[in-house]
Amino acid sequence: MALTLPHPTAPLRWTRYAAPSAFYALAGRLLPWCWAAAALFGAAGLLVGLGLAPTDFQQGDAYRIIFVHVPAAWMSMVIYLALAFWAAVGLVFNTRLSAMFACALAPSGALMTFVALWTGSLWGKPTWGTWWVWDARLTSELLLLFLYVGFMALQAAHDDPRRGDRAAAVLAIVGAVNVPVIYFSVTWWNTLHQGSSISFTKAPSMAAPMLAGLLLMALAFWAWAIAVALHRVRSVILERERGAAWTRALPEARA
Amino acid sequence: MNWPSLDDFLAMGGYALYVWGSYVMVAAALGWEALMLVQRRRRALEELRDPAHEEA
Numbered sequence: 001m002a003l004t005l006p007h008p009t010a011p012l013r014w015t016r017y018a019a020p021s022a023f024y025a026l027a028g029r030l031l032p033w034c035w036a037a038a039a040l041f042g043a044a045g046l047l048v049g050l051g052l053a054p055t056d057f058q059q060g061d062a063y064r065i066i067f068v069h070v071p072a073a074w075m076s077m078v079i080y081l082a083l084a085f086w087a088a089v090g091l092v093f094n095t096r097l098s099a100m101f102a103c104a105l106a107p108s109g110a111l112m113t114f115v116a117l118w119t120g121s122l123w124g125k126p127t128w129g130t131w132w133v134w135d136a137r138l139t140s141e142l143l144l145l146f147l148y149v150g151f152m153a154l155q156a157a158h159d160d161p162r163r164g165d166r167a168a169a170v171l172a173i174v175g176a177v178n179v180p181v182i183y184f185s186v187t188w189w190n191t192l193h194q195g196s197s198i199s200f201t202k203a204p205s206m207a208a209p210m211l212a213g214l215l216l217m218a219l220a221f222w223a224w225a226i227a228v229a230l231h232r233v234r235s236v237i238l239e240r241e242r243g244a245a246w247t248r249a250l251p252e253a254r255a
Numbered sequence: 256m257n258w259p260s261l262d263d264f265l266a267m268g269g270y271a272l273y274v275w276g277s278y279v280m281v282a283a284a285l286g287w288e289a290l291m292l293v294q295r296r297r298r299a300l301e302e303l304r305d306p307a308h309e310e311a
Contacts, residue, residue, distance in 0.1 A: 061268035238303060
């Protein structure tokens, strides 16, 4: 019997990575690059932000919190949008891996939100004179933290993980409206939190070395978040697919 | 470089509590996350090697 092989010039079918076994292997290959990118961008960002960027005229060196606060806040929103997207895909197309990826993103997003709130609070005390205020930006970011925790709790509360995925996906989709609220809060309302210095449509209003440090740290946080999500989804896949033969046959799973 | 000395760097212009309080929390959070990742993977692999059987 002739062995049928894929045609050598056949186009890559990306949909093969919807299979947990294929994605598990792909994620494993991508991981070292993501960790390396996070380390390199992080080192460069800290060097520029803490070592090279000048002291701020108004805030002194307190402003240097920006190099962790803003990247964490950006990631808290980006991760939520990714989570809601994959949860929606999983809900609509009933694909297991999409839901697993949403599940893997949630703890990272929650942690980024907490870091954004914590660093923001420490920045607010010396500059605004308060650790906290119930303005639109801070309140909606706190709500984001509750949404992440709610997503994880709702998923975990179900004995059947697939039912948990579907329930949590609805929450994620409904909660997605909060992200534009956070983003536009400083434009739509009078907030103590400052307006945006960086926009998609006009030149940034901050000094170049400060902006450079900020963007490098943003890239570092992004690479870290991707690496963590890829690593965690591999564990989720191993947990959920433990009945399948391919997981038990993995070299790392052999005694 | 901005900082004439290590002491100046650590002092952060008087804002050391706020700046280092932020950076230390970030390091702690990321470190904790990494630890959780390692533990989760280890537990998943152990479960595959030696499945825990439910009580009848």
